[in-house]
Amino acid sequence: MGMTNDIDKIREITGYEPGKAFIYGFNEEGRVRRECVETYGVDTPGEPVVYATDSKNFHIFPNSMEITDEIKKSEEDLRLKVYKYFIEYCNNNKETFDVIKYDPDPDNPDKWTKLQMSKKENYKNKMIIDKIRGKETGEGCGKINGKNKAMRGLYKYLPFYYNGKIYNINFMRFYIDKDNKVNCIFKQIQFDRTNKENINEDGICYPRTYQNHVNKLDKLIQDNKGKNFCYNPPVAYEAKEAEKAIVEKFVEFVKKCEEYDTK
Numbered sequence: 001m002g003m004t005n006d007i008d009k010i011r012e013i014t015g016y017e018p019g020k021a022f023i024y025g026f027n028e029e030g031r032v033r034r035e036c037v038e039t040y041g042v043d044t045p046g047e048p049v050v051y052a053t054d055s056k057n058f059h060i061f062p063n064s065m066e067i068t069d070e071i072k073k074s075e076e077d078l079r080l081k082v083y084k085y086f087i088e089y090c091n092n093n094k095e096t097f098d099v100i101k102y103d104p105d106p107d108n109p110d111k112w113t114k115l116q117m118s119k120k121e122n123y124k125n126k127m128i129i130d131k132i133r134g135k136e137t138g139e140g141c142g143k144i145n146g147k148n149k150a151m152r153g154l155y156k157y158l159p160f161y162y163n164g165k166i167y168n169i170n171f172m173r174f175y176i177d178k179d180n181k182v183n184c185i186f187k188q189i190q191f192d193r194t195n196k197e198n199i200n201e202d203g204i205c206y207p208r209t210y211q212n213h214v215n216k217l218d219k220l221i222q223d224n225k226g227k228n229f230c231y232n233p234p235v236a237y238e239a240k241e242a243e244k245a246i247v248e249k250f251v252e253f254v255k256k257c258e259e260y261d262t263k
Contacts, residue, residue, distance in 0.1 A: 005044065017179075020039065022184070022189045023037055033059070034185065055201075057198065086128075086250070097251075100128050100129070100130065103131040128159055129191060166194050176206050190233075195228060213233070233253065234249070
């Protein structure tokens with residue numbers, strides 16, 4: 001994986017700069033908070049990179065390992081609950097999807113193979129997901145890098161392969177601010193749909209807002225027909241039984257995207 005934290009190179013490639021990292025949650029009064037956390041410096045040799053030149057994805061890391069570990073544990077727990085509930089929900093609802101569990105090589109998830117499988121006639125209208133591997137469920141920036149422990153698991157997501165597209169559930173939310181900087185909010189959910197292996201393969205497509213896309217899904221799909229795009233679903237990461245709301249909104253997201261694709 002080609003990685004860089006050279007801000008001039010990132011700006012030249014993407015047109016954007018890395019911004020800040022936030023943690024989304026609730027304060028002692030139960031009110032929503034969006035707390036900015038200190039991150040590693042950009043343009044600093046030896047510090048964690050923030051842009052992958054092959055996947056074209058941004059990665060912004062808190063410089064506190066305590067915060068990193070807390071986020072990782074939270075994401076790991078919710079990711080596993082969402083994975084299990086998705087299968088349960090589909091098994092109990094005929095109007096959802098037929099689920100096929102793909103057993104990948106742990107060292108080579110082989111995203112391309114699954115994407116190509118989903119295009120074949122015998123897999124039409126069947127949802128391909130990875131076979132569960134305990135709490136390591138998910139793809140993305142999940143391996144512990146010997147030189148850079150900050151990378152360990154913060155940017156893992158759940159991929160779903162369906163009719164030649166990849167639908168992802170992300171446990172962090174990216175957005176572009178008014179200064180054209182890419183920011184990341186941990187502990188917020190974001191869905192995306194891509195027709196290729198990576199969401200930003202044809203250019204950065206993060207939304208221009210971190211807020212929920214309330215009553216905007218239809219317009220987002222219509223405006224991005226045939227394109228990759230992200231959607232901020234109106235679900236609460238830390239709500240009780242959050243996995244149920246996440247899965248139900250995700251199923252709605254996929255079905256609505258597919259409905260428009262057939263029009």
